[in-house]
Amino acid sequence: MTDLNILQDHVRFGDPHVTSDDADRLSILSNVFEALVARTADGSFVPILARSWTLSDDARTWHFDLRDNVRFHDGKPFDADDVVRSLRRVRDEAVGGELGTTGVISSYLRDVRIAGDSAYGVQLSTQEPMADLLDLLADIPILSDESIEALSRGEYIGTGRYRIVDYNAYSVRMALVESDRRTHRFCPERLSWSSIEYDDERRERFSRRERTIIAGVTPDSAKRLERLDKAMIIRSQTSVCATFMFNLLSGVATSRALRRAINYAIDVDSIIADVAGGEAVALKGPMTSQHLGFNPNAPGFPYDPDLARSLIDDAGLDQPIELVLDVPTTLPDEARDLAIILSEYLAAVGITVDIRVHEDRPAYAETVRTKQINDAACFDSSPVSTFRLLREKFHSGVAGPWWLGYDNRYVNELIDRASRTADIETRRVLYQKAFAMISDDAPWVFLYNPYRLTAISETLAEDTSPAGWSPTTGGLLKFR
Template identity: 40%
Template sequence: MTPPVTILQRRSDLVDPHDCTDAADDLSILSAICETLVRRGDDGFKPGLAERWSVEPDARRWRFRIRDGASFHDGSRCDARAVAQSLHRMAREDKGYTLGAPAVWRQYLGQATIAGDGLDLSIDLAEPMADLLDVLVQGFIASPDCLPTMDAGDMAAVAGTGPYRVETVRDGSVRLQPAADASLPPLVFQAMPDAEARAAALREGQADVATNLPFAADLGAATTRVETLNPVAIIFLMNAARGPLRDVRLRRALSLALDRDALVRDVMDGGATPLHGFVSPVHFGAGHEAAPARDPAAARALLGQAGHGEGLTLTVSCPTRLPDEAVRLTAALGAQLAEIGVTLEVTYHEDREAYAHQVRRKEIGDLAVFDSSPLSTYRVLVEKLDARVEGSWWEGYHNAEVEDLIDRGRRSTDDAARAAIYRLAYRVLQDDPAWLTLYNPIRVTGLRGHHPGFALPKDAVLDVTRLPQVTHG
């Protein structure tokens, strides 16, 4: 019997595949079990269950051809009607939940007409959305027969078309067996919340893979260390709905006071890269221009122009985890802002989910420590920055030029043209910042043995089909 490949993660739970999550621990498990219509490649989207697709010039009518011969783990055929049922479930009002935000997918698919005929799937949107694939890349497809059982709360019943099927699910442990290829090894995803403990277990040969390790961890000579830019943006939301930060001069002043390199060094021990715009460098249409250089004198001048030449006190909402360095980060930011005469009054929040709901309800101080996780430029713009939508994470920011660019982007089916539109939005948001953009963490993954060619995909989520222990036995 082939021994299992043991993968240590902070969390190892089998979550509902039709809820919205950017949590790498959850996605690594789900993507081993279920396929999506398309996969995100390093330079665009690649076929998944859909072998090809097309979109009409109106950016509303999408057509997909499902791969012939695909079958679910329960033996049933995967055709376009089966795919449509998963997409309908994904768009339900009670699904698509992410931390603090309900029905994320419904805003995109809720008014769509989704139908399947044989292997042909059609999605007709109510409004143009040239970036629909950004949503479908997380639309995990499961057998229609397992959906009622999942609705009853038994996620272990999920039957996908991926390379692995569920064997057992226990508290903090998910064991998967090969679905069809008997040469593949079993997988055991094991929870180990402490990152140092994960590093030690890998170093001592107790696991084959360990994810999300401390940047400074010594993994030993018998392991391979892989560093990947995490597209999650660590930011401070600025309350532009009420309070002093409605004034763009003050938002610019805070941005000009930032020393991102110092934050990376002092807060993250070097385990991050400075973030110069509202999305990471690996996002579609991200700009390449550096943010305006740190200029405390210009920041103080802007404070004076805004009527705060004698100083300004801002309130800050700060969770104690997610990001886990939030408390240290807030202290470091406070020291930087003190140099321009800004004082921070901090309120700490222990319950991270309750905190997310407060942010969604716009119940924050002048600043709020947060992260921005979707690897979709369009979703970030719509869900967080479009004042007409007032999405879950919108905090009062309004810029008519940005909103015009969003509309142009949603209608542009030409990838190059749409990327250019988003690069314009990137520059506008550097000049009129909605957030204090700080850094992208570096995700450290360790593998037992010597594997110099291994890399995580663009989304920094572990893809088990790339693991050398899986591909080479």
């Protein structure tokens, strides 16, 4: 295969060290840059630029042996200095982050001692136990000093399978870098990424091109393409939680009984059918199947309006109960629809809803981060790292950027124990216990975990068999 066309909402990418969970951006960057390790579907990790690693029994000292046969696109050999420089750069808050994430990753690395101990060896020493450090490193691309300097000139030099040939606001073209380190039978020589925002135009372009992928297909477009036999649709599990996060610092949502009642009052399966086009699975708590510690057998909150009314009565709150919901206009795009549907379900159990719409999405994220929300705020972002998820949103001792007042000392203890536990399976059990406790306390309105849909043209179908290529877990388009 020679060329592959990829259509997606946008082709913005920028500095690879800027914190982001934008799938379109990450798909582009992941083909150009590489990290030390990569995350697998079961929560474990495989080597990429690292050859192997060890962790001390006290979960404070990591040692990485690096590959000695890797070169950047400009020909410079990869070595330990590149790892040290990249990790130190990422912990500089000046690098920034999208939608309120500035300083999030740097906060974890701020006190980490980062040093090379040989040309191809790096040691990381943390002041506190950090058994989940790989969760962070998997999302940090490694750049050389020269490639960091090149960013200021708009040049992107990585170690990945592809190099950027040219780009503008609407397209990115890449060419395959010859390498004997990796081989894969689905390996286009050239990738052409195009920014096409509107579904109709993407479908029309799709029908005219033989080798084409549409990233982030909407459920409606997926159904149309399937009906026309124009494409194979691949449904990828993601770590995204579509939810309303309750304000547990003040207001009516400080009542645990009310929070649980609200979750029982909502028919999530119907919401998935109506709002998500059926392309999602109901949340049973604050994790998805992509998170270490997720329990697929958790009971969740099945639709039970009678139980909801009983819990509301038991809550002993002043009547009438009013809930004020904050919603953005994007991310998730369906936030206003979700708020309207929630208001209808809650009216049936005696709760009135006032919806406050926020047009400025970055400002909305900052409102959540500074804990200035009303009773609940719609949000759709959740890091795939269980370590980050629990510390940033639920550990009251940390009171992280997205923490909104949840306080359970037993959960705090489980999270802290997991940080001290080097064995991943033991950590999984600890996180499962935390998942169960948090779910039972209902600090969120648990809605759904959406699939990321990818449309593959018919001519590519034979290359996307079970033994061939498919998007990564999470739906990123990586070609390795």
